[in-house]
Amino acid sequence: MPEKEYTAAAVIIGNEVLSGRVTDANVPFLANELKALGIRLREARIIPDIEEEIVEAVNTLRARHDYVFTTGGIGPTHDDITAASIAVAVGRPLIRHPGATRILEEHYGDQLNDARLRMANTPEGSVLLENPISRAPGFQVENIFVLPGVPSILQAIFHGFKHRLAGGKPLKARTITMALAESAISEGFQRIQQLFPDMEMGSYPYIRGGRFGASIVLRSADEAALDAAAAEVMALARALGAEPKVHERESGDISDF
Amino acid sequence: MPEKEYTAAAVIIGNEVLSGRVTDANVPFLANELKALGIRLREARIIPDIEEEIVEAVNTLRARHDYVFTTGGIGPTHDDITAASIAVAVGRPLIRHPGATRILEEHYGDQLNDARLRMANTPEGSVLLENPISRAPGFQVENIFVLPGVPSILQAIFHGFKHRLAGGKPLKARTITMALAESAISEGFQRIQQLFPDMEMGSYPYIRGGRFGASIVLRSADEAALDAAAAEVMALARALGAEPKVHERESGDISDF
Structure with a gap:
């Protein structure tokens, strides 16, 4: 039986991201930490x-995935409606949480x-x-983790509870970058996929210094297979005719390479 | 009758964004241009x-909005499945486009x-x-605009067709920043919302130099009302006790302020 994949x-939740006023930094953080x-x-x-819209998104996604993380809308102003919306989504009354009240009283x-x-x-509940x-806390209800939008605060809260999340065997990755257009490598790349049919492989073009390049990303829990495919x-x-570089991680922006 | 709002x-479409390997830059670009x-x-x-998942997302969103923009997955490698997926979404056969073929032959x-x-x-169609x-083109079918994931290429393509998009009267914005915690201003802010019940108002906390601050963003097509609310x-x-700053735009990261 294959191991369970945790998703x-x-x-x-952010008008300010959709208006282009701020660039979301929470998706990259959550992606890498998870x-x-x-x-x-x-x-x-x-x-x-x-x-x-909050109710629809949360209810669709909490049925499909092990965990849902929301960001934003839990501050003190009248436009902060996340807690009330999550209560509607899970069909529970919105209450004044006694523990949260104590924290705020002390603070x-x-x-x-x-x-x-x-x-x-x-x-x-x-x-x-x-x-x-x-100080103002986030909260978890069912499989939904409700977090603030400010990245530094979200990150501090996340590090405080992440040890409670159940996960599987982390996928390992190899990224190989090369100064070649994707279209030059696509036939050979497809042949390599056929040699390793179960391995997740992606090709991502980039432009650096006016030249095209490609990053091939390989993902698997099997390090030996990864090394063979990377070779x-x-x-x-x-x-x-290119001199490729291999990177034993996939995190970080490709501009690091 | 209120003016139509275009949405x-x-x-x-991007495993590489969900894996945290790259940070999406296309949402901020599209948000500001639109x-x-x-x-x-x-x-x-x-x-x-x-x-x-591509079919579900595109079909849900194209029914709700005037325009849908997809990014990513239109390159030459076997993991590029966007064009075939869009064909399924709109129920049309996937063909080799004669005009696109000519462009690629010339290139x-x-x-x-x-x-x-x-x-x-x-x-x-x-x-x-x-x-x-x-050179490899994007394409439009029905109200779906299919674009590549590389930001510089997406932007060049977008600037080539944006004059064809119909839109309404652009909302204007005022952003007022102040070195005050959101919770200090929330009661007064709610009172201002009640004075201008139809105006879109948001409050966004930030931390800078270890101090809390808040950005109040006001949006309306009515400049006189904006100025009154900003006052x-x-x-x-x-x-x-704070010295607020007002900004006549909302674009750009709040770190500019």
Whole structure:
């Protein structure tokens, strides 16, 4: 029986991303962190701050994947509607969470007001996700993890609970870059795929210094098979007159290469 | 009768984005370009290179929006399945487009091979979108615009056809930044929303130099109303002891501020 593959989806709740005002940094972070935990990010949706769209996205994705991570919309202002929308999605009442209320009372003291107390609202039965930076916690309900949009705060919260996520065997990767147009290598690349039919292989073109290049990415849990396939790709590139480079990781922007 | 609002969705077809290997740059580009054309990017989905997922995303989104833009998966390698998937989505046969074939023949001459010719495959009845950089064209079929994933090429193609897109009156924006925690301004901010109930208002927290701040973004086609609402936000910030800054645009990363 093949090992279970653990999958996740991200729901980026953010008018400010859809307006082009800010560039999302949370999908790359979650993708890389989950990968290290043996969980594959399979889909991400960027949607506006509209209750029915949040409900639809979360309910579609939580049925398909082991985990759903939402980002954004859990602050104290009236446009922060994520907690109330998640309550609708899971069919639970929105309550003022006693533990979150205590955290906010300790943090704000006599500066606590109704707006700040909104950050203690969660669907009934939620588990808090500790926020070491700005204190107002995220929360988990069912398989949904509700996180803020500010990357540094999201990251701090994520590192606090990630040990609780179950994952599989992490896929390993080899990336081979070469100063060749994709169309020059495509026939040989398809032949290599046929030699390793179960291996996940992708080819990604790039332009650097006005020249075309291609990154071939191989993914598998089997390191020996990866090395053998990488050797085939290297031989293909050399046969076409290029000097390929192999990288034993796939993280990071290709501009690192 | 209110003016029609033109909307669009983006489908980012990219295992490499979901794996965290590269950070998507096409959503911010499309968001800002479409905004200038009076078209609002309402949703973006990042999905893997899997036919059924491409078909589902494109068919859901093309029914909801005036335009759908796909990025990625139109190269010459066997993992490039976007054109075939779009043909399935729109229920048209995948053909070798005569015009695209001519472009590739002229570009590659006797270096043209079967793999390169795959880049001439489109759903029947597609209109080509000229590619001034690497020649292999994108295409439009129904309200779907199929573009490559490499940002510089996508951008060059987009600028070649954007004059054909119909849009509405562009929304204007004012962004007011202030070194105040969101929770300090939330009650006053809600009162300002009540003064301008139809105006779109968002509050986005940030951290800079270890201090919390908030960006208030106001959007409307009515410049006079924007100026009046911005004045209220400025007065709120000053009443709370901050020196706010107003920006007459919303594009660009908040780190510019």
